[in-house]
Amino acid sequence: MEIGVPKETKDQEFRVGLSPSSVRGLCDSGHMVFVETDAGLGAGFTNEDYLQAGAKIVAEAKDAWNRDMVVKVKEPLPPEFPLIQKGQILFTYLHLAAARPLTEHLIQAGVTAIAYETVELPNHSLPLLTPMSIIAGRLSVQFGARYLERQQGGRGVLLGGVPGVSPGRVVILGGGVVGTEAAKMAVGLGAQVQILDINLERLAYLETLFGSRVELLYSNAAQIERVVPDADLLIGAVLVPGRKAPTLVSREFVAKMRSGSVIVDVAVDQGGCIETLHPTSHTHPTYVEAGVVHYGVPNMPGAVPWTATQALNNSTFPYVLKLANQGLKALDADPSLAKGLNVADHKLVHPAVREVFADLV
Structure with a gap:
């Protein structure tokens, strides 16, 4: 051939x-x-x-x-x-x-x-998506930490904090491969981490992985409305194979976030799960809406x-x-x-x- x-x-x-x-x-x-x-x-x-x-x-x-x-x-x-x-x-x-x-x-x-x-394998895993999901999940925190820097338009928050100063808060929507890898990176940096997911079995598995280092929450509209305003870094990590990602965070919720907070939506290539986020590019990766830095590059692993x-x-x-x-x-x-x-x-x-x-x- x-x-x-x-x-x-x-x-x-x-x-x-x-x-x-x-x-x-x-x-x-x-x-x-x-x-x-x-x-x-x-x-x-x-x-x-x-x-x-x-x-x-x-x-x-x-x-x-x-x-x-x-x-x-x-x-x-x-x-x-x-x-x-x-x-x-x-x-x-x-x-x-x-x-x-x-x-x-x-x-x-x-x-x-x-x-x-x-x-898709018989166990419903996605073998050709997984390697890039791992990379994108890890990069989401790497890029998020960068754009939280004041010179990049962010709040000037160090995710890991320092003795005497609270660490940054990372909220991850979705506990699949992307969300898990993002959490690993965020925990490694010393951030406070919350993962939201609708799959209780997955949350139970994540507890065996992270223990008390990550707060694991059942995802619903009320929970999302409660945690999003306090996020320094909000990561969209929702995947519905073959379908457009559901919109979980409305424009109204984004408006409640602190000025200079950062959103990274890894689901942007499937339409994104955050209403205010649209695709960007590596040349122009971010824009600011409602005072929040939005990162929506759909080919994040292309950076490495x-x-x-x-x-x-x-x-x-x-x-x-x-x-x-x-x-x-x-x-x-x-x-x-x-x-x-x-x-x-x-x-x-x-x-x-x-x-x-x-x-x-």
Whole structure:
């Protein structure tokens, strides 16, 4: 099979779909990999690295897209829409619930679109989302701590505090992978941490993980209204696979937060769970509304591409190899991979995405 790896076009997205080691694995299995010039440079992989792995370097994006399968990191942006071809396999993060124009184009194009974020194991875990969720969760506190600095527009709060001065308060909405990793970082810094979740079993598990170091609360509107105003850093970490994230924090609640507090919504690529937050970019990561600093970069792991590319490839490569070896028959052989199928034969396939775009079904 011919596999294309185009350079990512999202603002300051330095990750790359396949690392040189993944390319070598594909080439050793008899496949041909076409990598756009400098596609991996931002992640620390040179053209020479890919050549040594067995890839062919192509000068333009269209030469990488003109293949049986295209492996990316982020969803195609409008300038890439004309490059998507009927009958090819597109394997990448898609987050269609928050991207109607992309959804419509994928249906029209007749591509087979498989989304990393909806590949699901029998235990309901999301193996291709998890590595980036771990990174995004950890970065949410790292970035939040930075934007709490006065020079960045924040309150001037040190999350860990110092002897004689209270530490900052971190409120995390959602106790899944993102929320757990955010809590680990915040606890490590010495912050006061609260996690809200609607899953009592998950809260019980988190108690075994954190003990009394984290306050674990059942999430409802009254609880959210109570804790949000006191947050120095509010982290949105809500995920409903394939669907738009629910809005948990209203504009009214945000207005009650102290001036210079910070919101980081990791769920922004699924529409976000905070009403006042909209997508930003690594170039312009924040804005201020109601006196609160909002951070809404949807590709947060792109800030650490060397780590993120390798972590992603560790999870995606076995599935890429299955698709390369078996084509679409891999979907029949692997039910977990089949759950990643979002669009096929000019139709929406994934049940959750079909619910979001009922008018396109």
